[in-house]
Amino acid sequence: xxxFAADYFDGETSRAHAVEASVDAGHLRVRGGAVDFAVSxxxxxxxxxxxxxxxxxxxxxxxxxxxxxxxxxxxLSRLSASARPERWAHLLESRLGFALAAxxxxxLIVTAGLRWGVPAVxxxxxxxxxxxxxxxxxxxxxxxxxxxxxxxxxxxxxxQQALTQKIADQCRRQTCPSYRLLFRDSKLFGANAMALPGGxxxxxxxLVGLARHxxxxxxxxxxxxxxxxxRHGLRMALQSLGAGAILVAVTGDIGSVTDxxxxxxxxxxxxxxxxxxxxxxxAYALAWLNTACIPPxxxxxxxxxxxxxxxxxxxxxxxxxxxxxxxxxxGPGRCL
Amino acid sequence: MSLTKQYPMQFTGTGREYFVxxxxxxxxxxxxxxxxxxxxxxRTLRWFYGHTRLDDQVFSYLATPLQILRGRLIALAAIAxxxxxxxxxxxxxxVLMLVFLVLLPWIIVNSLRFHARQSxxxxxxxxFTGSVGEAARIFIGLQLLIPFTLxxxxxxxxxRQVRFIAGNTVxxxxxxxxxxxxxxxxxxxxxxxxLILLPLAIIAFGAYQVYALRAAGIPPETAAAxxxxxxxxxxxxxxxxIPVIGALIQARTANLLYNGAALGPxxxxxxxxxxxxxxxxxxxxxxxxxxxxxxxxxxxxxxxRYRARSLTVNGxxxxxxxxxxxxxxxxxxxSEMADLLDLNFGLT
Numbered sequence: 001x002x003x004f005a006a007d008y009f010d011g012e013t014s015r016a017h018a019v020e021a022s023v024d025a026g027h028l029r030v031r032g033g034a035v036d037f038a039v040s041x042x043x044x045x046x047x048x049x050x051x052x053x054x055x056x057x058x059x060x061x062x063x064x065x066x067x068x069x070x071x072x073x074x075x076l077s078r079l080s081a082s083a084r085p086e087r088w089a090h091l092l093e094s095r096l097g098f099a100l101a102a103x104x105x106x107x108l109i110v111t112a113g114l115r116w117g118v119p120a121v122x123x124x125x126x127x128x129x130x131x132x133x134x135x136x137x138x139x140x141x142x143x144x145x146x147x148x149x150x151x152x153x154x155x156x157x158x159x160q161q162a163l164t165q166k167i168a169d170q171c172r173r174q175t176c177p178s179y180r181l182l183f184r185d186s187k188l189f190g191a192n193a194m195a196l197p198g199g200x201x202x203x204x205x206x207l208v209g210l211a212r213h214x215x216x217x218x219x220x221x222x223x224x225x226x227x228x229x230x231r232h233g234l235r236m237a238l239q240s241l242g243a244g245a246i247l248v249a250v251t252g253d254i255g256s257v258t259d260x261x262x263x264x265x266x267x268x269x270x271x272x273x274x275x276x277x278x279x280x281x282x283a284y285a286l287a288w289l290n291t292a293c294i295p296p297x298x299x300x301x302x303x304x305x306x307x308x309x310x311x312x313x314x315x316x317x318x319x320x321x322x323x324x325x326x327x328x329x330x331g332p333g334r335c336l
Numbered sequence: 337m338s339l340t341k342q343y344p345m346q347f348t349g350t351g352r353e354y355f356v357x358x359x360x361x362x363x364x365x366x367x368x369x370x371x372x373x374x375x376x377x378x379r380t381l382r383w384f385y386g387h388t389r390l391d392d393q394v395f396s397y398l399a400t401p402l403q404i405l406r407g408r409l410i411a412l413a414a415i416a417x418x419x420x421x422x423x424x425x426x427x428x429x430x431v432l433m434l435v436f437l438v439l440l441p442w443i444i445v446n447s448l449r450f451h452a453r454q455s456x457x458x459x460x461x462x463x464f465t466g467s468v469g470e471a472a473r474i475f476i477g478l479q480l481l482i483p484f485t486l487x488x489x490x491x492x493x494x495x496r497q498v499r500f501i502a503g504n505t506v507x508x509x510x511x512x513x514x515x516x517x518x519x520x521x522x523x524x525x526x527x528x529x530x531l532i533l534l535p536l537a538i539i540a541f542g543a544y545q546v547y548a549l550r551a552a553g554i555p556p557e558t559a560a561a562x563x564x565x566x567x568x569x570x571x572x573x574x575x576x577x578i579p580v581i582g583a584l585i586q587a588r589t590a591n592l593l594y595n596g597a598a599l600g601p602x603x604x605x606x607x608x609x610x611x612x613x614x615x616x617x618x619x620x621x622x623x624x625x626x627x628x629x630x631x632x633x634x635x636x637x638x639x640x641r642y643r644a645r646s647l648t649v650n651g652x653x654x655x656x657x658x659x660x661x662x663x664x665x666x667x668x669x670x671s672e673m674a675d676l677l678d679l680n681f682g683l684t
Binding site: 007009014088096099113 | 458
């Protein structure tokens with residue numbers, strides 16, 4: 001039998017009437033002073049109690065009961081037509097142990113979500129998105145970088161032409177993703193190559209200068225084509241968006257969704273790709289070099305040289321295990 | 337015997353109690369891919385309202401989670417459309433931006449109205465009756481004048497915003513009046529201006545020192561080094577002043593809003609102090625950082641408790657004489673849009 005003390009408001013004035021409410025034969029009976037009426041339970045709505053905060057029972061015609069008796073109200077909400085999802089919340093809130101379990105689960109979900117969930121969803125989403133999305137992002141990124149950190153290449157046109165031709169020749173013999181090769185000078189990036197979403201591959205003058213053999217440059221471009229082939233640029237953009245969504249869920253600060261979306265174009269290109277993506281691009285490059293009959297050691301050689309030059313960042317900074325990563329490129333290769 | 341009675345506003349919630357609600361909200365939001373966030377918001381507000389007590393009666397928050405969810409989805413779709421177009425069709429995005437700007441007064445009024453209508457005390461709902469036209473004049477018209485008047489109009493804009501918000505609030509059938517004048521607002525902003533000039537004065541003094549030392553025949557490098565500390569001190573004071581001024585404006589504006597408002601026979605006395613707010617914000621920040629965010633519930637409760645403690649209601653011996661107004665429904669779209677856009681207005 002549910003019985004609780006409450007303040008009754010008739011919805012007409014702000015006057016409080018001290019009453020006692022009780023449940024009897026499918027009705028909520030409210031009695032006290034001049035007040036005496038009964039309401040069918042299916043017309044009673046209990047705002048699910050939160051903590052020890054005083055909660056409200058809504059009766060028809062904007063009438064209300066306010067009571068501090070959380071236990072009785074919870075009982076009443078079970079009998080009446082009240083919101084369900086919050087029963088779960090109330091169960092979890094009822095013991096500190098459950099709440100701590102919720103804390104542990106939250107941490108696990110966030111960690112697992114960031115490590116596996118976000119990349120997997122990003123990959124699926126990347127497959128679903130049409131190619132022009134990558135191209136648009138790539139164009140924006142290139143325009144931005146041309147303004148901020150890149151300047152026109154100082155390499156002779158003939159040299160640019162020759163390198164472009166060599167790669168085009170290779171791509172006629174084996175399958176390459178659609179790409180566009182550009183040469184740029186950059187103090188900031190030093191000896192470097194970048195794959196932008198949509199297939200633009202930028203090679204810096206310093207990288208061309210560092211190469212002792214054209215095949216080394218072809219190997220680096222092959223690695224970048226691997227990034228293009230697997231649409232890593234778009235996936236990185238989607239991943240940072242997904243990570244942000246998790247952040248919003250945790251902080252509950254939905255306002256930061258807008259900050260998040262504003263950050264999308266910046267793409268974090270300079271901070272490079274994830275280690276898994278590098279491995280994917282490496283695997284592509286290895287197969288590409290083998291088909292092209294270029295010794296894989298060319299790739300190891302030029303990367304080793306970039307690595308020695310401490311001032312360079314970008315191609316290598318996101319993967320500390322360069323030595324280990326280059327293992328497959330130290331072998332003799334499988335030229336058919 | 338005086339005709340009025342003083343009712344202190346009280347906040348009775350504790351950090352420990354809110355911590356449990358907060359962490360369960362996060363967990364369920366994560367498990368449901370964010371859908372539960374609407375329930376979480378309602379539950380949180382219901383808890384804060386249910387612990388805010390005046391004359392031994394609590395406030396109640398009446399919005400339903402489904403209302404919030406619907407508003408949130410519509411607002412999210414609109415913002416997503418804007419960001420998608422700004423990316424793939426910038427010209428269309430400019431058009432959308434203008435549409436948003438035109439809609440802004442509507443969003444503001446809707447947000448204030450939704451918030452008011454979902455808030456109740458003693459069984460009577462609040463309401464907000466400000467017009468979209470006046471919101472447009474204040475939040476767009478006057479705002480656009482700020483650069484042309486070198487910001488001199490800023491105190492007046494703040495005054496009009498406060499008057500708009502306080503003067504159009506309705507409780508039951510009783511409309512609030514705003515009787516404050518624009519004069520004290522000039523004092524607040526003048527003081528803020530003085531505080532921001534302080535670091536500039538330090539830097540200017542440093543520059544003058546270089547000039548004076550060089551005139552005295554000291555080599556330029558030594559003179560610059562001597563003045564460098566002034567520049568550094570000036571910068572440090574500048575960054576210190578930003579939160580100080582923020583807290584000052586926040587506290588003084590809240591006081592001016594409440595102290596100038598009257599609701600029928602009821603008046604308010606608000607006593608927020610900038611130094612208290614700075615201390616709360618600063619210590620909250622440090623503790624949140626040290627506990628990797630776990631202190632957030634306690635931080636919010638501290639702020640709620642301070643805000644309640646700083647407010648007293650002066651009214652008749654019986655607060656039961658207010659009469660209900662017409663019951664009207666409203667949608668959460670404007671309010672959720674305002675949330676998403678990080679717009680901040682309303683009662684603090």
